[in-house]
Amino acid sequence: MRIEKIDTFPLFYKLSEPYGDANGYKHYRTNYLIQVTTSSGITGWGECVDWLPLLDVGFKKRIIPFLIGKQAVNHTQLIEQIKKWHQRAATAVSMALTEITAKKAGLSVCDLWGGKLREQIPVYASFQSYTNQKDWVNRSLRFIENTVQNGFSQIKIKTGGRSFSEDLLHIQSIQNIYEKKLGLFIDANQSYDFAAARKWERYFSRWSNILWFEEPMPFDDLTEYRLLRSTLSVPIAGGENMKGANQFLPLLRGHALDMIQPDVMHGNGIEDFRHVLKLARHFGRRVSPHSYDGALSRVYAAFSQACLTPWTKMNGENIEPLEWDVMDNPFTSLVKMEVKDGYLQVPEKIEVDTDLIQTYLWDGTNYG
Numbered sequence: 001m002r003i004e005k006i007d008t009f010p011l012f013y014k015l016s017e018p019y020g021d022a023n024g025y026k027h028y029r030t031n032y033l034i035q036v037t038t039s040s041g042i043t044g045w046g047e048c049v050d051w052l053p054l055l056d057v058g059f060k061k062r063i064i065p066f067l068i069g070k071q072a073v074n075h076t077q078l079i080e081q082i083k084k085w086h087q088r089a090a091t092a093v094s095m096a097l098t099e100i101t102a103k104k105a106g107l108s109v110c111d112l113w114g115g116k117l118r119e120q121i122p123v124y125a126s127f128q129s130y131t132n133q134k135d136w137v138n139r140s141l142r143f144i145e146n147t148v149q150n151g152f153s154q155i156k157i158k159t160g161g162r163s164f165s166e167d168l169l170h171i172q173s174i175q176n177i178y179e180k181k182l183g184l185f186i187d188a189n190q191s192y193d194f195a196a197a198r199k200w201e202r203y204f205s206r207w208s209n210i211l212w213f214e215e216p217m218p219f220d221d222l223t224e225y226r227l228l229r230s231t232l233s234v235p236i237a238g239g240e241n242m243k244g245a246n247q248f249l250p251l252l253r254g255h256a257l258d259m260i261q262p263d264v265m266h267g268n269g270i271e272d273f274r275h276v277l278k279l280a281r282h283f284g285r286r287v288s289p290h291s292y293d294g295a296l297s298r299v300y301a302a303f304s305q306a307c308l309t310p311w312t313k314m315n316g317e318n319i320e321p322l323e324w325d326v327m328d329n330p331f332t333s334l335v336k337m338e339v340k341d342g343y344l345q346v347p348e349k350i351e352v353d354t355d356l357i358q359t360y361l362w363d364g365t366n367y368g
Contacts, residue, residue, distance in 0.1 A: 001072040001104060002039040006064045009033040010052045012362035013330055019128040022160035022191035026128065028367060031294060031331045033357065034059065036096040038072050044099035045352050046092030047296035048265055052362055058086050067093070072100045079269040087243060087268060094269035095300060099350055108348050109303045113274070116306040120343040122321040124154035124185060126292055129170065130161045137170045144174065147326050151341040154183035154211065154321060160191025164199060171203075180209045185237075187214035194224045204234045212237040212259055225256035235259055240290035244268045245275045252283040259320070263290040264297035264304075273300070277308050286311050288320040295334040298322065299350060302337070306346045330360060 011031040018025040032055045034046045048055065063082055070078060075097045083090035102112040110116045125147045129140050144155060157174070159167040174182065184207075188197070197216035204210050215238040217224060229236050235258035242248050242260075244267050251257050262276040273289075280287035287308075289301035301322055310318035322344060325332045336351040337344060 001042070001100065003036060003067050003070050003072055004039045005037040006059070006067060007035045007037070008056065008059050008064075009035070009357050010056050010362040011331060011357065011360045012052065012367070013360050015328055017328070018132055019327055020130050020161065021128050021158040021187070022189040025130070025132065029329045029331060030362070031334065032056075032059075032092070033296070033334070033352070034092050034096060036067070036072070036093070036100060038100060042072075042100050042103050044072075044096035044103070045296060045350060046094070046096035047294045048088040048092040049293045050086075050088055055086075055089065058089055063089055063093070072097050073104075075101065075269075076271070079271075083268050088265055091265050091267060091269055091273075091297075094271070095264075095296060098270050098300075109300075109350075110306055110346070110348075113303070113307045116346060117309070118306055118319060119346055121302050121305050121319060121346060122154070122317065122342060123152075123324040123339055123344045124156055124183070124321045124342070125152040125326040126156045126323045127158065128327050129158035136162075137166070137173060140170060141173055141177065143326075145177075148178070148182065151339075152324075152326075153342050154185070156185035156187055156214070156323065158187050158189065160188035164196070168203070175207065175209075180207060183209055183211050185211050185214060188216045190215045190218045190238075192216050194228060197228055198231060201232050204232060210234045214238055214261070215240070219251070219256075222250060222254040222256045225251075226254060229256065229258065235286075237261055237288065241266055242276075244272050245279050248276050248279060252279065252285060257285070259286045259288055261288055261290040263293070264300050265294060266290075270300060274304050277304055281309055281311065286320050289322060291323045292325050295332055295337070296350070296352075298324070299335050299337060299347065302344055302346050330356060 014028045018027045020026050030052055032048050036044050079090050079094050082093055102109045130136055212235040237259035238257055239260045240263045260280050264273050267273040277287050291298040291301045305319055312318055334353055
């Protein structure tokens with residue numbers, strides 16, 4: 001299982017119209033894929049997201065020379081070294097080596113991890129609500145209508161990027177159209193202070209379809225998160241930018257969140273990501289992986305959720321939903337996955353659309 005070759009695929013797509021959240025607008029979407037090939041011809045795909053020139057130089061000048069000739073089964077040793085150079089690159093390599101190991105064993109990734117406990121995972125449609133147009137609310141409502149018609153019954157929308165009154169108008173419009181029957185996740189991207197976040201409670205207490213309030217404040221003061229959690233009638237979620245199980249420990253031990261949201265690409269490899277999911281269970285917390293930025297990371301999050309023990313003994317839903325990017329982004333379709341009526345059928349294997357890769361290969365020019 002000697003690593004013989006690593007191919008890289010930097011991908012770039014310029015948006016026809018920018019969209020965004022409280023952090024600002026996106027003008028393009030990017031993705032960086034690698035394919036690792038062993039001397040016996042076994043291949044595995046990996047994915048990360050960062051500034052493409054940095055990733056390209058890092059892989060070609062340092063990471064690929066380091067990996068060539070190494071044994072693919074030495075997963076832990078290789079990832080421990082690479083994460084010292086670039087954590088997200090280490091995660092991409094971790095994905096590829098996990099797939100190679102599963103193929104070598106003649107197993108699916110889920111079977112390698114002990115087998116699936118479920119064949120389907122609920123997903124919710126994730127929106128970047130804001131545009132630079134004055135009628136952004138109406139445009140958002142049209143996007144939501146189209147998504148609901150495609151079978152989604154739960155959606156995530158953004159707040160904090162406009163005034164409180166504008167955001168409230170947006171949500172009230174959704175509530176009126178769908179008669180408070182559409183499940184809503186409200187994501188503020190850490191844009192509020194305590195007083196501003198608490199203002200939402202006067203509305204949350206009247207809306208039974210709010211499923212969680214995501215990252216309302218910065219994580220600088222967990223005491224304020226605990227206090228906010230005690231005053232809100234909806235769960236609080238967050239943690240997408242936390243890097244590994246160690247950074248989630250204070251949130252869990254401090255009782256700051258009801259739901260943690262690790263991201264495959266923000267952790268220290270696939271195994272560390274799975275440790276975070278299991279850690280949540282040890283603390284009696286729910287866990288819904290953040291999976292907005294990449295299709296391959298989303299499928300690994302789905303594999304992990306498929307193998308995760310339930311969060312409740314109650315009948316019905318016993319696994320938390322995954323995030324599904326419904327915005328203008330061709331890279332959502334990089335990996336073959338079937339979503340129907342708000343559920344993802346967990347795939348048996350990873351199938352990457354190589355034609356799509358060729359269509360969006362970055363030409364090395366400046367972003368613009």
